[in-house]
Amino acid sequence: MRKGLITILTIISLLLVVRCAENKRQPVLRDTDISKVIARMTDVMVHDVTNPPLASRFFAYTCLAGYEVMAQNDKQVKSMHAVLNQYPTISKPGKNDKYDTQLSAVLAMYLTAAKLQPSGTLMTKYKDTFLDSCRKIGFDDEVIDSSQNYAQFISKQILAYAKADGYRKINNYPRYKLKTTPGSWDLTPPAYMVPVEPYFNTVRTLAVDSASQFVPDEPIPFSTDKNSAFYKFLQMNYNKSGDRLTQQEKDVANFWDCNPFAVQNDGHMLIGLKKISPGAHWMGITAIACKRSNASFAKTIEVNTAVAIGLMDAFICCWDDKYRTNRIRPETAIRRYIDPHWKPLLQTPPFPEYISGHSVISSTSAVILTHYFGNNFSYTDDVETTFGVPPRQFNSFTQAAKEAAISRFWGGIHFMDAIDNGVLQGNKVGNWVVDKVSARKQQR
DSSP: OHHHHHHHHHHHHHHHHHHHHHHTOOOOOOHHHHHHHHHHHHHHHHHHTOOHHHHHHHHHHHHHHHHHHHHHHOTTSOOSTTTSTTOOOOOOOSSOOSOOHHHHHHHHHHHHHHHHSTTHHHHHHHHHHHHHHHHHTTOOHHHHHHHHHHHHHHHHHHHHHHHTTSGGGGGGSOOOOOOOSTTBOOOOTTTOOOOSOTTGGGSOOSSSSOTTTTOOOOOOOOOOOTTSHHHHHHHHHHHSSGGGSOHHHHHHHHHTOOOTTOEEEETTEEEEOOOOOHHHHHHHHHHHHHHHTTOOHHHHHHHHHHHHHHHHHHHHHHHHHHHHHOBOOHHHHHHHHTOTTOOOSSOOOSSOOSSOHHHHHHHHHHHHHHHHHOTTOOEEEOTTGGGTOOOEEESOHHHHHHHHHHHHHHTTSOOHHHHHHHHHHHHHHHHHHHHHHHHHHHTO
16 A cells, blocks of 8 residues: 555656656747847837948848858758858857757847947847846746857857958948039938948849849930930929829828938928838838748748848849939939929938839849748738838738839839839849749758
């Protein structure tokens, strides 16, 4: 009897041990933890008024840091070595068996963003808040410390890769001088800001071969002849503005404005209106897609990385064309040749007109997201509700990209050939990135 009682007590003890072990299982992070890093980066970009091309660079390297942690620990995720231009072999830290892969990936993103962004201390604070939440869900200090060490090791290598992309050399280039030839781009009101990133085409591309790989057709030649193709384009913009715009067209233009440089007159003062960049908007859409599809942690970090790579390459290609063609903006041309008091619905950004940046990067992003989630992926875009922009419903990423492109015409800041050819270039960049991803998957 006593022997039987001892046996029962032993079994109960073992069950309790097993139950305790189950309760101490390692916590699991989710796709939203990756998206939160991107969201916090966007917050800091708004704070810093980060320009759109530079924002894409920050997103790309930050995502690569998290991605490479996964590549070293998940056989389904292959390193970007031999895929991206001049991408090194990312080495793994020495003996460290206490780290958590997902936690290390997220921390690598936080650490990389903190070093890249001007107000990186804000990202460090966000990281500390994130770690507090990790402790609450069950991560112990040993795992957190080991994961941070792992993340730091990977982040340093990604930052070295970023440092070698040529962006730091831009500060040594001569100040950009405005050209005075007829039809050349000029500064625009109300702030007459200096040109943004005129040398961004010198930055090393990630997936595409070079900034000039997908050069679009030349823009319609400038002419003041009222029978010329250019003047007809000019008249199109003039006739489709002000009261001639429908409310829906105004809503679409304002929805896709995404102008981090916006300012408004208030008496004798100019007041800055902070907004997110076009790239940040599409990274936000990426978060929506991953969440809505219940994407795994690994897939979420892969999709974000692919979109970020596409954004950076798209901006490099687009900016190469902008400062090469150096075409005048509709606002400047219409005021000079048609109506000196004309104003576009949207504020004209401070860089040349051809080609349309939003058309390029939106098409690139749509191609990549369609690759991952399909042609008929419906979603509600509420990325900018915090800025007072109402959400919009879309039935596909392509529909959203087309709307983003035409919004630049209704907004009065682009001619139609810049929009049409921008879409074509964006599609080419997006397909190129997707092809590299597909080739990498076939090697797995």
